[in-house]
Amino acid sequence: MYGNISIEKASQRKTMPDLAQNLGFGRHFTDHMFIMDYTEGRGWHDPRIVPYGPISHDPAAMIFHYGQAVFEGMKAFRTVSGEIALFRPEQNAKRLQRSSERLSIPTIDEAFVVEAIRTLVSLDKIWVPAKKGSSLYIRPFVIATEAMLGVRPSAQYSFIVIMSPVDAYYEEGLHPVNILVESYYARAVLGGTGNAKVAGNYAGSLKAQTLAKEHDCAQVLWLDAIEKKYLEEVGSMNVFFKIGGEVVTPSLSGSILDGITRSSIIHLLRNWGIPVTERKVSIDEIVQAHADGTLEEAYGTGTAAVVSPIGSLLWNGNRMEINGGQTGELVERLYLEITGIQEGTRPDQFGWLTYCE
Numbered sequence: 001m002y003g004n005i006s007i008e009k010a011s012q013r014k015t016m017p018d019l020a021q022n023l024g025f026g027r028h029f030t031d032h033m034f035i036m037d038y039t040e041g042r043g044w045h046d047p048r049i050v051p052y053g054p055i056s057h058d059p060a061a062m063i064f065h066y067g068q069a070v071f072e073g074m075k076a077f078r079t080v081s082g083e084i085a086l087f088r089p090e091q092n093a094k095r096l097q098r099s100s101e102r103l104s105i106p107t108i109d110e111a112f113v114v115e116a117i118r119t120l121v122s123l124d125k126i127w128v129p130a131k132k133g134s135s136l137y138i139r140p141f142v143i144a145t146e147a148m149l150g151v152r153p154s155a156q157y158s159f160i161v162i163m164s165p166v167d168a169y170y171e172e173g174l175h176p177v178n179i180l181v182e183s184y185y186a187r188a189v190l191g192g193t194g195n196a197k198v199a200g201n202y203a204g205s206l207k208a209q210t211l212a213k214e215h216d217c218a219q220v221l222w223l224d225a226i227e228k229k230y231l232e233e234v235g236s237m238n239v240f241f242k243i244g245g246e247v248v249t250p251s252l253s254g255s256i257l258d259g260i261t262r263s264s265i266i267h268l269l270r271n272w273g274i275p276v277t278e279r280k281v282s283i284d285e286i287v288q289a290h291a292d293g294t295l296e297e298a299y300g301t302g303t304a305a306v307v308s309p310i311g312s313l314l315w316n317g318n319r320m321e322i323n324g325g326q327t328g329e330l331v332e333r334l335y336l337e338i339t340g341i342q343e344g345t346r347p348d349q350f351g352w353l354t355y356c357e
């Protein structure tokens with residue numbers, strides 16, 4: 001489509017960390033990376049895999065000034081039978097297109113993105129850890145590279161894929177976290193870029209995240225920017241609540257990211273016959289359900305952690321403990337099912353896995 005992917009192998013492999021322990025998140029990178037360039041009038045061209053290393057850009061490159069950058073986050077798993085699988089990669093490729101479209105970045109063919117990632121993972125497959133819960137985190141991203149200070153969409157871009165072996169998010173099983181409901185700062189507003197996976201959304205969220213840490217909270221639960229009333233999402237995760245036997249999650253309002261884990265969880269819950277509704281969820285409703293004793297569980301969902309139980313919510317100075325600060329039954333069941341599919345110990349009944357070779 002954009003030409004054959006050329007491969008320049010690293011002359012020497014890196015010294016690998018011990019993949020069985022202490023990888024952390026995003027600290028080690030594999031031997032190779034994928035790059036493809038875009039030039040206006042020519043389209044995407046020169047797809048290539050090269051040794052992992054620094055990239056050089058003109059200081060006037062537009063990425064440094066106006067933030068035209070989109071990214072994805074996905075994982076490759078080594079299954080119990082030794083094969084290497086990606087989890088719903090076509091969904092990441094589709095979302096990369098939607099995010100690009102929002103930032104006026106030329107899109108890349110979805111099947112090509114998946115093929116480029118499969119080729120890169122296959123080449124660096126010794127980096128896919130085998131330890132239960134660990135994986136190879138994959139970070140595709142697109143940046144504006146034209147050297148020009150005028151404000152308009154760049155005429156040149158690079159699509160790059162880098163990969164990092166990572167530990168299970170929870171080394172010792174699920175662990176509930178405290179979350180601060182943010183009443184002042186906003187992450188996104190309808191019409192903005194909240195429903196696109198763009199770098200700038202994160203830059204704007206760091207300050208609130210730092211303040212949350214000072215209150216012993218791991219993340220921020222964002223409210224809608226206008227009424228400061230409806231729940232949006234948690235840090236880099238979507239959010240779910242179980243209230244009186246029913247699961248609810250904020251609907252995709254236009255300022256919330258359409259998480260692939262979120263969609264997988266909705267699918268599983270429906271398949272299990274557990275009622276799940278996508279709708280507006282207000283903070284008042286959560287406070288009320290907590291007071292009534294009907295707030296059973298709360299959890300965030302995203303590729304990094306899969307699910308992250310919420311032990312308490314801090315709102316207006318009041319700490320609301322959820323499920324006694326313990327991991328709930330449903331969130332545990334969801335965790336076991338999704339990680340089971342990913343590691344190949346549970347049937348992949350929805351065809352969510354794509355194998356790398």
Ligand SMILES: *Cc1c(COP(=O)(O)O)cnc(C)c1O
Nearest residue numbers: 236237238257259260261302303
């Ligand atoms: C990536 C991301 C998520 C989670 O999406 P997944 O596809 O489930 O990993 C949720 N919210 C934000 C803001 C994100 O960037």
